[in-house]
Amino acid sequence: MVKIEVFCGFLESGKTTLIQHVLEQSYMWTYSRVLVLQCEEGIAELHAATMENKNVVLSQIEDIHKIRPDLFEKIEEQVDPDLILIEYNGTWPIERLLTTKLPEDYKIDRVLFCADAATFGLTVNNTGSLMKNQLCNADSVHFNRCGPDLRPLTTAAAALNRTAKLYFDEIGTDRYLAAVFDREEIRKARRGRLRNRTIAILALAALCLLLGGLFSSADLFPVVQSVNMVFIGITMQAIPFLLIGAFVSSLLQIYVPDEVLVRFFTRHKWLGFPLAALLGFFFPICDCGIVPIASRLTQKGVPLSHAMVFMLAAPAVSPVTIVSTLYAFPGQSSYAVLRILLGMLVAVAAGGILNLTHVKAEDALLSGSAASCACSVDPVPCKSRVEQIFVLTGREFISMGKYIVVGALSCAVLQQIIPASLFQRTGAPVLFPILLMLLFAFFMSVCSTANAFIGRSFLNVFPVPAVLAFVVMGPMLDLSNLFLLTRTFKKSFVVKLAGLLVILAVPVFLPLSFF
Amino acid sequence: MNRKINSELFLESSICLILAGLLFYAVLSGKAALYVHPRLNGFLWMAAAVLAAIALYMFPHAFTPKHNARPAKYLLFLLPLAACLLIPAGAVQSKAASFGVPAGGVSAIGGTSPAGGVSPAQDRGTVIPDSVPQDDLGIDTSSEAPLPKEDANGVTTITDEGFAKWYQDINQDMKRYEGKTLKFKGQVFRMKGFAKNEIVPVRYAMVCCTADLQPCGILSRGGNVAKYKDNDWVWVTGKVKIENFQGQTMPVCYVTKIEPADPAKVLYIYFTY
Numbered sequence: 001m002v003k004i005e006v007f008c009g010f011l012e013s014g015k016t017t018l019i020q021h022v023l024e025q026s027y028m029w030t031y032s033r034v035l036v037l038q039c040e041e042g043i044a045e046l047h048a049a050t051m052e053n054k055n056v057v058l059s060q061i062e063d064i065h066k067i068r069p070d071l072f073e074k075i076e077e078q079v080d081p082d083l084i085l086i087e088y089n090g091t092w093p094i095e096r097l098l099t100t101k102l103p104e105d106y107k108i109d110r111v112l113f114c115a116d117a118a119t120f121g122l123t124v125n126n127t128g129s130l131m132k133n134q135l136c137n138a139d140s141v142h143f144n145r146c147g148p149d150l151r152p153l154t155t156a157a158a159a160l161n162r163t164a165k166l167y168f169d170e171i172g173t174d175r176y177l178a179a180v181f182d183r184e185e186i187r188k189a190r191r192g193r194l195r196n197r198t199i200a201i202l203a204l205a206a207l208c209l210l211l212g213g214l215f216s217s218a219d220l221f222p223v224v225q226s227v228n229m230v231f232i233g234i235t236m237q238a239i240p241f242l243l244i245g246a247f248v249s250s251l252l253q254i255y256v257p258d259e260v261l262v263r264f265f266t267r268h269k270w271l272g273f274p275l276a277a278l279l280g281f282f283f284p285i286c287d288c289g290i291v292p293i294a295s296r297l298t299q300k301g302v303p304l305s306h307a308m309v310f311m312l313a314a315p316a317v318s319p320v321t322i323v324s325t326l327y328a329f330p331g332q333s334s335y336a337v338l339r340i341l342l343g344m345l346v347a348v349a350a351g352g353i354l355n356l357t358h359v360k361a362e363d364a365l366l367s368g369s370a371a372s373c374a375c376s377v378d379p380v381p382c383k384s385r386v387e388q389i390f391v392l393t394g395r396e397f398i399s400m401g402k403y404i405v406v407g408a409l410s411c412a413v414l415q416q417i418i419p420a421s422l423f424q425r426t427g428a429p430v431l432f433p434i435l436l437m438l439l440f441a442f443f444m445s446v447c448s449t450a451n452a453f454i455g456r457s458f459l460n461v462f463p464v465p466a467v468l469a470f471v472v473m474g475p476m477l478d479l480s481n482l483f484l485l486t487r488t489f490k491k492s493f494v495v496k497l498a499g500l501l502v503i504l505a506v507p508v509f510l511p512l513s514f515f
Numbered sequence: 516m517n518r519k520i521n522s523e524l525f526l527e528s529s530i531c532l533i534l535a536g537l538l539f540y541a542v543l544s545g546k547a548a549l550y551v552h553p554r555l556n557g558f559l560w561m562a563a564a565v566l567a568a569i570a571l572y573m574f575p576h577a578f579t580p581k582h583n584a585r586p587a588k589y590l591l592f593l594l595p596l597a598a599c600l601l602i603p604a605g606a607v608q609s610k611a612a613s614f615g616v617p618a619g620g621v622s623a624i625g626g627t628s629p630a631g632g633v634s635p636a637q638d639r640g641t642v643i644p645d646s647v648p649q650d651d652l653g654i655d656t657s658s659e660a661p662l663p664k665e666d667a668n669g670v671t672t673i674t675d676e677g678f679a680k681w682y683q684d685i686n687q688d689m690k691r692y693e694g695k696t697l698k699f700k701g702q703v704f705r706m707k708g709f710a711k712n713e714i715v716p717v718r719y720a721m722v723c724c725t726a727d728l729q730p731c732g733i734l735s736r737g738g739n740v741a742k743y744k745d746n747d748w749v750w751v752t753g754k755v756k757i758e759n760f761q762g763q764t765m766p767v768c769y770v771t772k773i774e775p776a777d778p779a780k781v782l783y784i785y786f787t788y
Binding site: 094095098099108111136137138139161163164222224225226228229230231232233234235236237239240241243247387390391393394395397398401402405406409411412415444453454 | 527528530531534538541547549550551555558559561562565566568569570572573576579580581582583585588589591592594595598599602603604605606607722723724725726727729745746786
């Protein structure tokens, strides 16, 4: 097996220096012949003569059209190396190399991206898709000349490539290089991988046996089937609304400039929150569709508190839920009115607290999805706008789909294993039913439209405030929605938000019980 | 390993395509109705079409290679796929349903009735049957079926289609049915605290999807109900008395005859949305 290691990055980004550094390592002696293929002349030229290792062969190509299958055939024939290092030209599309047919046992092993910390942000954004594509394909990014503040670098890199390992100093880079080139390390890593894989396969087999056992046992099959029915039900119902959400989010991404959105929310000092709360009226979709829109708003720079107010209030003011609440409590429109008002109250209060405690979007967002980033998924170059919208919608949908799968499954399982007796009639004080209903809402994760009907069936058992708490807070505290939020936001923020909502619910709904 | 394609995009577009296919199949075969309310069918059509379009638009991009693709993260999507394909649709277990309407489980069976029955003005739990015809999908709407009438033998038979309307009616005015002989069909449902000879033959009411199924039916008491397992479909014939059960006034059916039944053509009942 001949490994090809590709070093890419812009001119003067430190590729040559890094290759020189690799060649000077002692473990390079274990290779019998190393070919260094330079696609551009670096500022720091490789001084092959000074290298003790006589097995290093240098070669240069100046034209991208030379990267052809016969180039590697010739290399195999004439040089027959056991390792190839390519210093790839920063202005050549990386796809050219990736699509070139290689000889049988040749393989592109790693793509290392070198970057000058001082100019990284500028270069990536101003060189079009060339640099972005190189970065997208990188397995690791090596920054040179780093300043003390690494966060902008992390953010900018993660925006384009979430999986690449980032290195800011020589120690980290050295460790990475050893893992790539040192044969001893490679062997060790392979043994580790093999062990992990064996363990994984064994675990999977055990799981299959366990599931098989569940299936064959007559007692448990109905449970599995019920979980399955609920799981598919929630998932199936979420798909259309998730798609709408992803679609709106893509439209926002492509057509609405960031400044317009930000200005819309922040123009008036005091009107911002109520405006955000009422905005949900124009998105008559299920709450799972609102989450991606709110995430996108935050990513585009809308203040976190405003985006959250929008997200939390949307289920309460959406025309669909208003109608369903009216139906669920026939002849008692006060429930619908209360739902709207209390929903907005809780949302605005939560937003206000987020604002007062100075929770910043940068602290809440995952590093890969901060405001500065162009989009949350790897960019795909598209010919037309329509194509771009569809592709972006699809990628957003898929990446959220994972969270819906996990959320729906946990709801389905929880519904089966939490004993019904927990929610039986209790003669407890007023606070207790409210908390109980909140807990129940959390586990149920029913749609904001269905939630009024479920709430109604509790009226005989629990006092009105508790039922209202369930109806109003249900969509806000929904387990699968919270899962969905963790796609863009840090887990710590999502947990804090949920805690804040529970704490807010008590002073809002408790006084109602004294009327 | 083949690096000539972007396995991530390839898988993403395949997932969209498979999902679109599954949704098309689910709606066309009517299986979607087992999981979600038929009113969502339009949405499901739209979702299937959009997903198919996404798959088509995305597919060509899969041929721009990506070096560091991590296709393993899409394994998670095998889960819903396996769930759809491997495990056949079946009943949602009554235990789950009673959780779905915790204590409200009581309310669905009897809880609504005291409120509605004792003082109809205090209309708490009753819902109005669907007034929007659900036409071509073979979903019989309760509004089209008139309230059941007594036949020559003095038996009032409740049809599958008329169940929702009848259930709403008996909850609003249980006195109307006192002393009458009813014949109705439902799935056996039991709760903690039921005696051996007590079951509720229920129809499950769906609001949005299977996560919110609620059992609807009246308590039935009688000799040989014990031999039927949970979720079995039964025809129950019996006389209605109004009684107090676990602190709630509700109609109770004294079973004179119980026999196995075929499942209703439409698995769930639907109230107004």
